[in-house]
Amino acid sequence: MFKRVILSKINIFLETNDILLLYGARQVGKTSLMKMIQSDYIKVKSYFFDLENPDYLNLLNQNPDIFVQYLKSYNNWNESEKIVIFIDEIQYLENPTNFLKYIYDKYANIKLIVSGSSTLEIRWKLWDSLVGRLMKFDIYPLSFEEFLVFKGKDNLASLVWKETKLEIINNELHFFYEEYLKFGWYPKVVLANDMQIKKEYLKQIYNTYIEKDIKDIGKIKEVEKFNRLIKLLANQSSNLLNISEISNTVWVTMKTTNEWLFLLENTFVIKLITPFSTNLRWELTKMPKIFFIDNGIRNFIDNDFELTGNSFENSFFNYLNNSYKYEKIHFYRTQDKKEIDFILNKNPYELKLSYNGKPLTALNYFKEKYDKTWNVVTLHKKENDRYRILYPWEA
Numbered sequence: 001m002f003k004r005v006i007l008s009k010i011n012i013f014l015e016t017n018d019i020l021l022l023y024g025a026r027q028v029g030k031t032s033l034m035k036m037i038q039s040d041y042i043k044v045k046s047y048f049f050d051l052e053n054p055d056y057l058n059l060l061n062q063n064p065d066i067f068v069q070y071l072k073s074y075n076n077w078n079e080s081e082k083i084v085i086f087i088d089e090i091q092y093l094e095n096p097t098n099f100l101k102y103i104y105d106k107y108a109n110i111k112l113i114v115s116g117s118s119t120l121e122i123r124w125k126l127w128d129s130l131v132g133r134l135m136k137f138d139i140y141p142l143s144f145e146e147f148l149v150f151k152g153k154d155n156l157a158s159l160v161w162k163e164t165k166l167e168i169i170n171n172e173l174h175f176f177y178e179e180y181l182k183f184g185w186y187p188k189v190v191l192a193n194d195m196q197i198k199k200e201y202l203k204q205i206y207n208t209y210i211e212k213d214i215k216d217i218g219k220i221k222e223v224e225k226f227n228r229l230i231k232l233l234a235n236q237s238s239n240l241l242n243i244s245e246i247s248n249t250v251w252v253t254m255k256t257t258n259e260w261l262f263l264l265e266n267t268f269v270i271k272l273i274t275p276f277s278t279n280l281r282w283e284l285t286k287m288p289k290i291f292f293i294d295n296g297i298r299n300f301i302d303n304d305f306e307l308t309g310n311s312f313e314n315s316f317f318n319y320l321n322n323s324y325k326y327e328k329i330h331f332y333r334t335q336d337k338k339e340i341d342f343i344l345n346k347n348p349y350e351l352k353l354s355y356n357g358k359p360l361t362a363l364n365y366f367k368e369k370y371d372k373t374w375n376v377v378t379l380h381k382k383e384n385d386r387y388r389i390l391y392p393w394e395a
Contacts, residue, residue: 002149004033005324006137007041013135014041019100019112021090024139025268025293026209029187030115033139034086037113046084047075051092060087061094064102068110082109090114097129104133115139117213140268141294142185143322144393148176150190161325163394173393174379181315182305184296185322202300210269210297218263225250229260233270233290234301238313238341240333241272241290268293271321276330276343289331291317307379313341313351316377316392320344338362347372349395354380363387 013020014037022030031050038046049056060067071077071085085103090096096114103110142150148157156173164170183189183198186205192198210230220226229250247257264270272288292298295315299305320329320342332340332348340362342349348366355378363374374387377395 002146003036004029005143005146005322006033006139007037009324010037010137011041014111016135017104017108017111018135019104019114019130019133021114021116021134021136022139023116023136025141026117026213027186027188027205028139028141028268030117030139031088032187034088034113034115038084038086042084044082044084045075045077046086047071048086048088050088052089057092060099064099064106067099068103068107079107079109082111084111084113087112087114089117091116101129101133104130138268140322140324141318142187142190143324144177144180144185144319145323147180147185147190150187151176160393161323161395163390170381170391173391177315177379177391177393178307180319181295181307181311182299184294184299185318186294186296189296198296199300199305202296206297206300214263214267214269217267218260220260222252222256225252226260229257230264230269231301233264234292234298236310237290237292237298237302238310238317239289240287242287269297271317273317273329273331276332276346286333291321293321294318307353309351309353312353312379316342316349316351316395319392319395332362332366334362334365338365340366341377344395346370347375349375349377352376352378354378355382355389357382357384357386359386 010020010022022033024030035048038048049060051057051060059070071083077083090100093099100112100114103112145157145160148154148160153176156169156176159169159173164173183202186201189198189201192201215223215226229246232246232249243254243257243261247254250257261270261272265272269292271291271293273291274288275286291314295311295318298314299311304311317329320326326344330343332343338361340348341351348363350360350363355376360376363376366372367374375390375395376387377390377392379391381389381391383389
């Protein structure tokens, strides 16, 4: 098992009495993460319950006191001892809110760490009733640092986020970033060494998670139109999201389109980011940009694993998002259509697969208006005097 970046955020809550909820898409590594926490971070007695096991599911669906009695009888636990209970796939419980709330309120020495595979399904079952008792953590696919560790390249992983002057190192990082860009960062896909196997794993994830689970959660009836929407979104990733235009193309109402977008965003398929502005009202009323949480899934849906500008921009979003380094990721667009791909901590980052050194109007405009550092992110780096030129792993 490999250490995940998110552990540094989770670790500080292991000694609190909060219920910890780790949630994300299937196969992003939640179970492995929980087992790593159990083996490497927990110093007291602990037990793991996977609710895909029907016996455990039946046990926990009974009165919570029966579950506590099980801990006492089968695991020799008494209420004066600290204990940590891990529950995988909590959304399978008939009433997870009552179970967690009851254990939290009545048994102070039981620490609960649970996982779930859909924010939407968990929201229906958990959110409001557990306010003040619950700490939530998004679990995304691998960051680029984690990707390199999974590849056995710990030495390269330590160089991510740093400007690296040695081109022999940058060439090696470039090689791995292209794989990261093409096939994404689901752990199972990353660990596969054959291109066809990677594609089959992506197909499996798509078929089981998007084609089945998400449609079941959203009770999708117009399946063909929903599939058409997903393909359209994959083709338009990293672009502005015009809901009216999409609705007309897919032949559904804007209300249905908004419901499906909400479903996809809350099941870790897509992410919408808002424009940068010093005026919050303006920011919230302008069109967002759309990105897929995993570039491999995006490429599989679009049936295109080649390097393109859209794929590069989507991969850089994933690079930022999966690293947990930025609370907010924005883009910039003026009414006269000056665009900058990303605004991070109010600094502009423009992406170019290859950059020819020519002036970039939007960056110059942003510099004059906000007095911020210019940044151009590219896969083919040539230094110049105008801007700070970065490889994606240096940003």
